[in-house]
Amino acid sequence: MKSRGMRGGASRVLVIKREGLRSFVEAEPAFEAIRRAHPDATIDLVTGAALQRLAKASPFFDRVVATRQSMQPAERKEFGNQLKRVGYTVAYDLDGTSDSSAIRAAMKGFRGPNWVAPKKASNETRRHLAPSPFAGPAVRKLLKDSGLPLEERLPRLSWLDGEDKGSANLDPSWFGLTGPFALFVPAANPAHRWPADYYATVAAAMAGEGMTPVIVGSQELGTFAYDVMQASMEMQGPEGRGAVDLTGKADAAQLAVLAKHARFFLAGPCEELHLVAAAGTPGVILVPSSEDLTSDALYGREVVKLTAANMKSLTPELAVRTLKNMGLIRGGSASGGRAFA
Structure with a gap:
């Protein structure tokens, strides 16, 4: 799939990655590979509004353009025409x-870029922790098939540092957090x-160490x-x-910074879980056996998975004991638990 402008000679490069927080996190190694392949190019990213700030904090893009998650056909066509007028040499549909296929179609023809893109679009629905149709492995294969060198590594957010970005609200103190804390990341689906x-029982076990539970997730x-909070x-x-x-x-950017400073996390199936894990935070995942846990963001981490058909079967005593065995709260060894290594 190599073609004119595919490597370092491109002057302007477009990357499309709009699909969800988990998918964005899994694509992080691909973002770095694209930047390495085009070190002197201006690289623009098209992403969703919820991901814009996290993307801007990364070192991979010169400009980040946010779109509405759901675009009407006429809107997609006009947006594609606007992108075409920019004059991209290479474009990556991740x-x-x-x-994204409709945007590509609108950019075809004279002055259109050379595309690195899947041959067939997919709109499959997925469960909360199941991989998206075009997840990390598919993105890696796409880039390798195009001839672009890609390092085999886990997603990482080591480049995100609130102090370096000079933004006061990219620091736990912005939320009044000055001492040790841990993240509670409840499942998005009430059934899971x-x-x-x-959670309140775990919070009580943390209280003796002066550690604050911080509950994160969507507004819902x-x-x-x-x-x-009431039970606690x-x-x-x-x-x-x-x-x-x-x-x-x-x-998303603030959550990533919170995760980097947290002692540990306790999470259910949700998009935020993958961001927290990619920040390198150790923790415990509470997941129903019906859910698929395959994810680039989770493998190789200091993360332990506790699984049961009924979530009430996973007792808080088991979670506390697991955290102790991982050395994350008092009473256990610091042996760690690399369930996904």
Whole structure:
């Protein structure tokens, strides 16, 4: 698939990656490979609004353009025409969806770029932790087939540092967090979610170490976060250490920074899990046996998976014991648990 401008000679490069937080995280090694292949080019990324700030914080792109997640046909065509007028030499479609295919179609013809893209678009639906139709392995194969060198490595967010970016709200202190804390990342699907009082039991075990539970996730989890906070207060009493509710308050870049500073995470199936794991944070995943856990972001990490058909069967005592055995809270060895190595 090598062609004119495919390697370092390209002056302007386009990358399309709009599909979800998990998919974006899994594509991080591909982003670096594209930047290495075109060191002197201006590289533009088209992504979703929720991913724009995280993408801007990365060292891989010169410009980040955010679009609405759902675009009408006429809107896609006009957007594709606008991109065509920019005059890209090479373009990478790392989504492989009908939306990205429509954008590609609008950019065909005179002055159109050389495309590195899947032959067939896919719009398959997927479960919360199941891989997307065009996930990490498919992206890696696409780039290798194009002749672009790609390092075989895990996604990593070591380039994200709030201090280096000079942004005050890219620091835990922006949310009033000044001491040790851990992230609670509840499942997106209520049927796959660990009970609120179970999270509260873990919070009580953390209280003796002066560690604050921080609940993160989408705004829709606000009621559940309140339930966790109430149950925690009932268990610990008025002198207890309360949880902090950041559901719907932290964007992807802020969540990545929080993850880098957190002692550990306790998470269910959700998009945010993959970002937290890619930050290198150790932790425990609570997942129903019906869910597929395959993900580039999870392998090789200090992460332990606890699985059961019924989430209530995964007792909080088991979670606390696992965290102790991993050396993440007191009472256990620091042997770690590389369930995905």
